[in-house]
Amino acid sequence: xxxxxxxKYFSRAFETIGNALRLNTFLRNLDATQIxxxxxAMYPVEVQAGAIIIRQxxxxxxxxxxxxxxxxxxxxxRFVRTMEEGALFGELAIxxxxxxxxxxxxxxxxxxxxxxxxxxxxxxxxxxREKTMTFKRYLKxxxxxxxxxxxxxxxxxxxxxxxxxxxxEELVVKPQYVYLVCRGSVSSFFSFLGKMLE
Ligand code: CMP
Numbered sequence: 049x050x051x052x053x054x055x056k057y058f059s060r061a062f063e064t065i066g067n068a069l070r071l072n073t074f075l076r077n078l079d080a081t082q083i084x085x086x087x088x089a090m091y092p093v094e095v096q097a098g099a100i101i102i103r104q105x106x107x108x109x110x111x112x113x114x115x116x117x118x119x120x121x122x123x124x125x126r127f128v129r130t131m132e133e134g135a136l137f138g139e140l141a142i143x144x145x146x147x148x149x150x151x152x153x154x155x156x157x158x159x160x161x162x163x164x165x166x167x168x169x170x171x172x173x174x175x176x177r178e179k180t181m182t183f184k185r186y187l188k189x190x191x192x193x194x195x196x197x198x199x200x201x202x203x204x205x206x207x208x209x210x211x212x213x214x215x216x217e218e219l220v221v222k223p224q225y226v227y228l229v230c231r232g233s234v235s236s237f238f239s240f241l242g243k244m245l246e
Pocket of ligand 1 (some may be wrong): 053087108121123128129136138139140141142148149150152182246
């Protein structure tokens, strides 16, 4: 389910969730579209002080971002750390399909944002599919690959990676890679640096 979020309250939520995703070790490579879709899919959860949100050893299916409040992480009955506004937790079971690695308890009443594993994975798969199709289109439009059969272009596209550079930032060209230069949106101008193939 994707919720439409408008207004000041939700723009603060988008900022909090986006920053939490960007700062997380395992999620920091998400792109802007993925972050927006995940933020849109997160729903609010209110938790009372003292409540256990995640129990170590359980099979977890929800990842959380703290909008307000404070939680405590306890692993093997040992205090690990506290987390507050802007922190993300519960990502390990979602990403690795493992048991919950720690217990997370609210030490203040908390306002959280939550997302289910299947929604998260559906967003990731959809965006991977969209990216592959975009790469395939770029390949097809390039002088170098335009004559290749569709299934070969698709296979190559599955291995493409997007790289972004700021203005005047230098790109160190590696001879083992082929580079497609894309400007603006998907439908706009792009050119192929055929020289790098030689
Ligand atoms: P998960 O294993 O899904 O559920 C418990 C969560 O606690 C875990 O994801 C992390 O988000 C968090 N967590 C576990 N261990 C630590 C740790 N050592 N430091 C910080 N957070 C942790």
